[in-house]
Amino acid sequence: xxxxxxxxxxxxxxxxxxxxxxxxxxxxxxxxxxxxxxxxxxxxxxxxxxxxxxxxxxxxxxxxxxxxxxxxxxxxxxxxxxxxxxxxxxxxxxxxxxxxxxxxxxxxxxxxxxxxxxxxxxxxxxxxxxxxxxxxxxxxxxxxxxxxxxxxxxxxxxxxxxxxxxxxxxxxxxxxxxxxxxxxxxxxxxxxxxxxxxxxxxxxxxxxxxxxxxxxxxxxxxxxxxxxxxxxxxxxxxxxxxxxxxxxxxxxxxxxxxxxxxxxxxxxxxxxxxxxxxxxxxxxxxxxxxxxxxxxxx
Numbered sequence: 534x535x536x537x538x539x540x541x542x543x544x545x546x547x548x549x550x551x552x553x554x555x556x557x558x559x560x561x562x563x564x565x566x567x568x569x570x571x572x573x574x575x576x577x578x579x580x581x582x583x584x585x586x587x588x589x590x591x592x593x594x595x596x597x598x599x600x601x602x603x604x605x606x607x608x609x610x611x612x613x614x615x616x617x618x619x620x621x622x623x624x625x626x627x628x629x630x631x632x633x634x635x636x637x638x639x640x641x642x643x644x645x646x647x648x649x650x651x652x653x654x655x656x657x658x659x660x661x662x663x664x665x666x667x668x669x670x671x672x673x674x675x676x677x678x679x680x681x682x683x684x685x686x687x688x689x690x691x692x693x694x695x696x697x698x699x700x701x702x703x704x705x706x707x708x709x710x711x712x713x714x715x716x717x718x719x720x721x722x723x724x725x726x727x728x729x730x731x732x733x734x735x736x737x738x739x740x741x742x743x744x745x746x747x748x749x750x751x752x753x754x755x756x757x758x759x760x761x762x763x764x765x766x767x768x769x770x771x772x773x774x775x776x777x778x779x780x781x782x783x784x785x786x787x788x789x790x791x792x793x794x795x796x797x798x799x800x801x802x803x804x805x806x807x808x809x810x811x812x813x814x815x816x817x818x819x820x821x822x823x824x825x826x827x828x829x830x831x
Contacts, residue, residue: 541661541687541733542825543567543600544778547765548738550575551584551603557591563768564775567600569629572616573607581612585619592623600626602663607632608641617642621649627661627687632668632695635675636682639664643683663688663735666726667719668695676726690735690764691723710747724759736760742767752777761825780826788819788826 547565549557551572560568570588572581592601603625605616609632617628630642639662646660662685666676679686693716697705705716712720720737727734736755739748752763752774763774780788794806795816803812 541567541600541762543688543733543735544762545765545771545774546602546735546762547768547771548575548604551588552576552580554587557587559768561597561599563771565599565765565768565771566762566775567602567626569602569604569764570620570625571604572612572620573604573631585616589620589623592620592625602627602629604629604631608638614645617645617649621646621660622653622655624653624655625660627663629663629665629690631665631692632672633664633666634669634672636678639679639683639686643685646685658685661685661687663690665690665692667691667693667723669699670696673719673722676722677729679726679730679732681730686730686732688733688735688762689723689727689730691719691737693719693737694740728759733761734759736763738764738766739770740766742770745769745773749773749777778825780822784822785826788822791815791819792823 543566545565546567548569549560551570576584603620606612666689693705724734794804798804
């Protein structure tokens with residue numbers, strides 16, 4: 534398992550309605566690694582123009598260590614270009630693009646951003662892209678298309694709520710809380726598509742923000758599967774997500790021993806350690822975990 538070519542180091546991505554100053558202030562005081570200032574689902578059409586102005590103002594305000602991303606409306610909508618024109622000159626760290634049909638949408642967004650950066654006098658390529666890549670039925674057939682498509686792309690995530698609507702489903706989880714088969718497929722394809730593209734995979738939201746226990750369980754399982762972070766819809770979800778995606782001392786020590794074992798046996802593809810054999814996949818996993826730990830410490 535290789536380290537993503539453009540690692541963000543972001544564990545928790547907290548959605549904030551773009552038209553709520555109160556929620557933005559609360560989010561800014563949270564420990565979220567990134568805020569997603571939302572211009573899509575959480576903003577009513579009648580409030581969209583107001584939200585654009587508020588988001589642009591928030592982007593221009595003095596920033597802390599939090600990364601500030603913006604979710605715009607889908608490129609197929611009439612609002613997307615107005616969203617981008619309103620916020621690009623304020624230099625968000627990135628754009629979260631919903632309802633991507635394929636890598637073609639990401640490439641198109643990259644062209645728009647290049648033009649807007651040029652007009653605003655910003656460095657070309659400075660605004661990154663993350664794609665919500667599974668929100669329509671058709672998108673499930675294109676998750677292998679993102680590799681090499683657009684250098685701005687740093688992350689891919691998946692969505693279960695809009696996908697359920699696209700599939701005509703009444704629910705996306707089983708009675709025991711696990712995802713139904715179509716959504717397990719979408720999650721797995723997003724993870725594989727992100728790995729193939731050399732970008733980070735971000736797990737989707739857990740909608741019951743009052744259930745911290747199940748959120749933590751889902752976040753831990755996501756990290757074990759290969760995801761590097763998780764979307765959040767409430768500030769109370771940030772701490773469990775950050776904890777789940779931060780390697781603990783025992784994990785770090787074990788990874789360091791694997792790296793040291795290979796360093797002591799240069800040229801070997803398999804080495805013995807603590808009564809078992811470890812090989813190159815174990816070394817790559819250990820190196821990735823240590824890189825995650827370093828980013829978390831930074």
